[in-house]
Amino acid sequence: MAITTVAAVSAVVAGCSAEPAGQDARSEGTLEPTSAPTAGARQDGPPGVLPRKGEVGRIAAGAGLPPVISSIPTRRKVVFLTIDDGWEQDPGFVAKVRSQRIPITTFAMRDAVEATGTPDTSGGAGRYVGAGKWGYFRTLRDAGVAIENHTLSHPNLRTMGFDAQKREICRASALIRKEIGARPTLFRPPFGNYNTDTLRAAKSCGIEAVLLWTATVQPGGKIAYQVPDKRLRPGDILLLHFRPNLARDFQILVDKIKRRGYELGNLEAYLTAARVRQAG
Ligand SMILES: [Zn+2]
Numbered sequence: 001m002a003i004t005t006v007a008a009v010s011a012v013v014a015g016c017s018a019e020p021a022g023q024d025a026r027s028e029g030t031l032e033p034t035s036a037p038t039a040g041a042r043q044d045g046p047p048g049v050l051p052r053k054g055e056v057g058r059i060a061a062g063a064g065l066p067p068v069i070s071s072i073p074t075r076r077k078v079v080f081l082t083i084d085d086g087w088e089q090d091p092g093f094v095a096k097v098r099s100q101r102i103p104i105t106t107f108a109m110r111d112a113v114e115a116t117g118t119p120d121t122s123g124g125a126g127r128y129v130g131a132g133k134w135g136y137f138r139t140l141r142d143a144g145v146a147i148e149n150h151t152l153s154h155p156n157l158r159t160m161g162f163d164a165q166k167r168e169i170c171r172a173s174a175l176i177r178k179e180i181g182a183r184p185t186l187f188r189p190p191f192g193n194y195n196t197d198t199l200r201a202a203k204s205c206g207i208e209a210v211l212l213w214t215a216t217v218q219p220g221g222k223i224a225y226q227v228p229d230k231r232l233r234p235g236d237i238l239l240l241h242f243r244p245n246l247a248r249d250f251q252i253l254v255d256k257i258k259r260r261g262y263e264l265g266n267l268e269a270y271l272t273a274a275r276v277r278q279a280g
Contacts (some may be wrong), residue, residue, distance in 0.1 A: 002183055047144045048103025048266035049078055056273035059209075065199040066187070067276050070212040072235035078265040079236045079257060080105070082213065084188065086113040086242050087120050089128045090138040093247040098143040101252065103266045107150035107188040107211070108137055110172055112242070117153065123219045123243025134179040141180055146268055149173050149184035149207065159190050162197040169198075170205035184278055186211050209276045213239035221252030232260055237267070 057073030072080065081104045097104060115130020131137070137147050138203030151157075151168040152175070160168070169187060177183040187207040189198055194210060202210060213238040215225045225231070225239070240246065240253070257264065271277040 046103070046266050046269060048269075049263045049274040050113065050266055050269045051075075056270055059271075059274040059276050061276065064203075065196070066203055066207050066209050068194070068199070068210045068212060069237075069271075070277070071214045071233070071237055072234045072274065073269075074112075074267070074270070076217060077234055077260075077262045078270075079232055079234075079238060079262050080265050080270070081238055081253075081265070081269040082107060082188070082211065083240045083242055085109045085154070086230075087115065087129050088123070088126045088244050088246060089131040089133075089243045090244075090247055091128070091132070091136075092137070092248065094108075094139050094143055095168045096247055096250065097140070097145065100254075101144070102250075103144070103264050105146045105148060105186070105211075105267045106140060106242075107148050107186070108136070108172075108176060109154050109190070110152040110175060111119040111151040111154060113137060120241060120243060123241070123245055123249075126244045137180060140248065141182075147176055147180045147182070147184070148186040148188065148211070149176060150188050151190055153259070154190040156191060156193050158193045158195050159199050160197075162201060165197050165206060166201035169201050169207070173205045173207070185209070186271075188212070209271060211237065213237045215239070216252050217249065219245060219249060219250040220241065221256065223253070223256070232257070232262055 002230045034238055051074070055074055055076055059067050059069060059073060061067040081102070083104055084107045086108045096102070114133055119126060119129050149169060149172045152172045153168065155166050155168060157168065173184050181204055183207045185206065187202045188211045199210065215223050215238050217238055218224055227233070240250065250273050254264070268277065
């Protein structure tokens with residue numbers, strides 16, 4: 001886990017977590033579309049809450065390289081859902097995301113999506129491993145999900161030279177562009193491991209930001225925090241995986257987030273507001 005790399009960017013977001021998390025202050029409600037009454041979030045617009053004017057702090061990039069981001073600088077009680085790899089391709093999960101208009105960003109990894117590597121079985125035996133290949137991600141795209149870059153084969157990039165890193169990142173972006181129709185602007189390094197060559201390589205193929213995370217979500221919907229006080233904070237980025245039982249675990253997680261008084265945000269819109277990503 002990339003504790004040190006997360007610490008390296010914490011200065012960027014320092015001072016933006018003053019608001020208490022309001023643990024379980026709200027009663028358990030029914031699950032409503034997360035975008036419901038928020039200004040700018042039309043039913044046919046992007047899913048999730050959108051940033052208010054002046055809400056989001058600017059994320060600075062150093063030395064002309066893409067910034068490395070593990071949370072979004074805001075005081076609003078909003079968190080962001082990201083899902084990695086792509087082994088388990090349950091159509092029921094897409095239906096849930098579409099019908100509830102849940103904002104998620106995926107980081108797709110070729111060997112998982114195409115089921116050509118060794119599947120991640122940490123969530124149990126899969127029923128839908130590689131079931132739809134890239135077609136599954138096209139259905140997610142059509143449900144409003146951003147499909148971003150998580151390499152071809154999930155290597156530890158820190159052990160590789162620049163050229164090899166560039167192949168892993170740039171060929172994955174080219175593949176996603178071919179299969180999905182849009183070139184990724186975000187990159188998540190496997191295991192959160194990266195170095196300066198990673199940032200240079202990512203930039204060379206159009207990546208605008210490197211996305212880490214604040215907490216991971218385990219099978220059963222349990223949140224494993226990287227901060228000692230173990231609670232959600234405004235702007236947190238949560239990491240899940242395409243694992244068996246994702247649809248069930250996801251519902252547990254979304255209910256938990258709402259009970260704690262948090263909304264689900266549209267990550268792309270927030271990154272645009274933080275001026276790390278071009279609009280559109
Ligand atoms: Zn991964």
